[in-house]
Amino acid sequence: FELTQPLAGKEAYLQGHIPGAFYADLNQNLSAQPGQAKASGGRHPLPERTFFAHWLGQMGMTAQTQVVAYDRNQNMFAGRLWWMCKWLGHEAVAVLDGGFAAWLAAGYPVQTAIPEPKQPSQFSPTQSLVTLLDAQDVLQELGGGKQTIVDARAAARFSGQNEPIDPVAGHIPGARNRPFTDNLQADGRFKPAQVLRQEFEALLEAQTSNMPTRIVHQCGSGVSALPNLLAMELAGLGRQALYAGSWSD
Template sequence: MYTTLLSAEQLAALLDARARLMIFDCTFDLADPKSGEKQYLQAHIPGAVYAHLDHALSDKGTPDAQSGEPQPHQDAASGGRHPLPSREKFAMWLSGVGFANDMQAVVYDRNGANYCGRLWWMLKWAGHEAVAVLDGGLQAWQATGGAVSADTEPSHFQSNFELRAPLRTLVRTQDVARRLGRGGQTLIDARAPQRFRGEVEPLDPVAGHIPGALNRPFVQNIGTDGRFKPAPQLRAEFEQLLAGHDPSTVVHHCGSGVSAIPNLLAMELAGFAPTALYAGSWSEWCRTPDLPVEKG
């Protein structure tokens, strides 16, 4: 069972052994939401299911009449630009694509684990331990001679995926706000430094960050070879960032709860215990009245 990362060679061995697994392609582009599926249709690991960030891994709801922004459904598990669907709704999607509790899940993208990390975390949140990120993504698979396909997505038999106790912690806006400035909470923001400092804000209505947050852009977890950095290097970098803060108090966030996951996964690779995710992230925080904003 693989629970964090697996290599292209390890995936090939699983496929050769006809292991019971399902592969998910999570390629996406925030600037062009249709391009991920187009890239999937051009080339993907044979048999892979496409997991669309906006449709499968988010619960955007209907657009607001005044702002035009999608509003989460009432049963959504978070707010923000990419609201988490409820665990029950997510389980229905998994069942619809034929994923079952006894399967190994393998997730990948072409984006430095930025988007496939979302599905990795959601499966853990649904109580499924056997899920791993393909280290290096589709690029690593092709570099080792792995085959790709341009076939349409295969048909699926309906399964009956059963939710189990969550294996990862979801934190909500009210939880973050209540603990702000009181200790026992260390916020790590995965956005680019310019957005964190409030110098630019291309996606949300307010620029800045949650007061007291630390900044670690998610791209810092990936080495020049496109794979996650070695565990000792990741541990040293996070220890330097935390500067004495208790790792168990860490709550990860970003703009909309997606690019925070590489930081969360990297901490686990570094040997830290699983940490929490604030899925609503900055996009929910900055839209919530009366919450403080910090710049610089």
């Protein structure tokens, strides 16, 4: 999937993917459809948990399934799927470090055929393993000293110099900018955990022992914020909150 070319991801998937992999579309599967109930605001609102769980069940997912998410887009969409599975209470989900490029570089096989559907299951959400916030949650703590907001958008969008998508430019007052691509090495893999830890501690002006009471990750619409949230977890800094509606909300 590409934000500016919604059909590009499916086309790339059909040209070659990891054997047995199913395609998850940001608009069709990882976001609420127009007219559907939604669990967040913004340009890519989360669907209701039961709706997303039903789709996973149609893919054959059960409580025992190990999910591996990958993409070609620096973990943006894989991160969204990873987080959404945690949101349903499913712990057994991972992101393929380096994405499809790393798979190809290792010389592993690919296929173009769409895999046969698995036997549908009744996959039901359980207690969420993540923290989801809405605009009111963030607003209540704004400027109170107990919350730090991390904005994953590119620096030009954060500063308001360039806003190609949303009608208003700028950022939430007090937010700190950490473009999600800063988490990656040149080969597309995550930086070492210790490097990520040092960079986030510098960004937050805090050590691990005195982190802000609440760290909130956001971006434009709840997609590119997820690599930052995942990177903090890889760095041993805990699983932080997501404002899914983000700037577009």
